[in-house]
Every structure is written in C-alpha cells, then in structure tokens.
Amino acid sequence: MTATCTICEAKVDLPNDCCEGELLVCGDCGTELEVIALDPITIEEAPQVQEDWGE
C-alpha cells in the first residue's frame, strides 16, 4: 500500500498492518504524516506536539 505525501507528493509506503492514527514519515521531505482513514487511504500532515502530550 502506498499513499501520496500531502506536502511534496512523493510516494509513501504504508506497513501491512497499518492502522488509523498511525504516523508515517515521508522519505523525501521528512514531513510527519498521520493515517486518517484506510478505505480509501487518506493521510494528512500530523498535528504538532501539544503542550499536554506525552506520558
């Protein structure tokens, strides 16, 4: 499975067990991407880290 980077339009490979919410990094431009939906495959630029994120 592949998707198209929303920033640079490069092809991005998705793992076989890919899930909604999974994060990917575009190999070309380095943008962090989030899988929004699997059917059809939809990706968006991942949101920036928020103040209360973490452990």
Next chain:
Amino acid sequence: MPTLRILFTRLRAEEKLLREAAEKQNIPCELQNVSNIWYGSRPFCDKGDVVLARCISHNQNEAVAQILESQGIKVVNSSSVMALCGNKLSTSIALASAGIDQPEFRTAFTPEAAIEALEDLGYPAVCKPVSGSWGRLLAKINDRESAEAVFEHKSMLGPMHNTFYIQEYIEKGDYDVRAFIVDGEPICAITRKSNHWITNTARGGIASNLHLDDEVKSLLRSVHQTIGGEFLAVDLFKRDDRWLVNEVNDGGEFRNSIEPTGTDIPAAVVKAVWEKRPA
C-alpha cells in the same frame, strides 16, 4: 464478548505493542481512536469491557476516563491516578504526605514570588511546567538573571504556567532511572544515560538494564501505595546513595525499555488490565 479496548488519539509504537501482546494472550482486543467521537450518556463500549486509556493528550485521556467511569466502565489507569500523575505539584504533595524522598520543591504564583522561592532552594534549580512531558519546557536556572528571564517568559505563556513549580537540582551523575510497576509490583527498570542533564529517552538518553534490588523495589511499592494505578512508570534519581522519586507517569512509554531489560512490558500490562475486567 468482553473486550480489552485500547483508546488512543495518536497511535504510538506502545499501543501497537499492547495490541500485539493482547493477541498473543488470546485476549479480545480493539484499538480505538477516540479523536473524532463525541460523548453523551451512551457509552461506546460495554460494561463487561475493560479500557486501557492511552490518549497522548493528558487532559483528553483524563476526560475520557472520567466519562467512561461515570458510565460504569472500568478504566486503567483510573482518572484519579491520571489526575495525580498529570500534575507534578499534585504528585509531589502526595509523595510528601507519604514521606517518600523526592527533590525539594517550591511553588509560587507570581514571577517575583517564584524568584524568592528559588533563592530559598538555592541555585541551580529546575523549573518545570506542572503538566508536561518528554522533558518539554524544563529550565535549569543557574542564577538570578536567568530566573528573572525564565519566570517573565513563563508568565506570558498562559494560566497553566503561572503556577511556578520549582525543584531542587539534583547532581545525579550522568544517569537517572525509569522503573515500571504493574499491578503494584515492580517489574523492571532502566538507567537512562546522557551527557545532557535531561535524560529522557525521548530526548536521546541511552537505556540500559538496572537490576531491581530490595531497596528500589520497596521504594517503588511505596510509590504505588501512595499513587495507586495498574501501570506506573517512575523516574528516580540517586544522590549520595539515596534514592529520590522525581516523577510518576500514568501513561508510560516503554518501547526503549523492553530490549535492555528483557522484560515483556506490554504483555505484563495487558495481562494485568484484562484481569481487572468486571466479573
């Protein structure tokens, strides 16, 4: 059928490892992204389910736990544990009440009072957001001029940053410890080494196994008795052969701790959580 529901808003390696561990133990398990659902009086899971809340936002995780608990759903960790761990001042007060050793701390509500509090502790000291993670926005303050700058900047960052939490700086050498407690029992620990004073593995600290001796186990059991919870990740410093509890995390990340410790942390967590499902 009763199901282990792992809630998330951003899927990290930890949540996938937890699901894999559940599958290996034949535990019915669903990863559930709760970002885009709304919450009313109808629960989105059954009363026989048990929920492992792993949302990356502390505030959202605590909120979803509160909602589900009000609907009679068992949530791990509970929202009250999240509230204690998610606020460093609350954690420090709880530890102090239990007589557990920790770095000395002070709290103030204005920049001017924060400087006085810091000078009472002595330089250097560390200013931390009361709610935050991954070593974000920590400031080691070495002198009064730095203190004035840091506290003035913090005073502009919004209400949360106007509770100034200041901690004694601990000369801990080049490492600290991250220990894991599952169902009240310490299961493993790592040392995190770094040349930087912030040693989080999320910031590049190198992890190695730490053997849990009786002294550390006893301390960790005391922390669990004080905080509660089925899964805790506790950060420790050692100063002059004495252990101090630095922080207690309720949504611990563990991907970097499995290999060095040889402990299947996700397996232990899902087993403990599954055993908490309603009879």
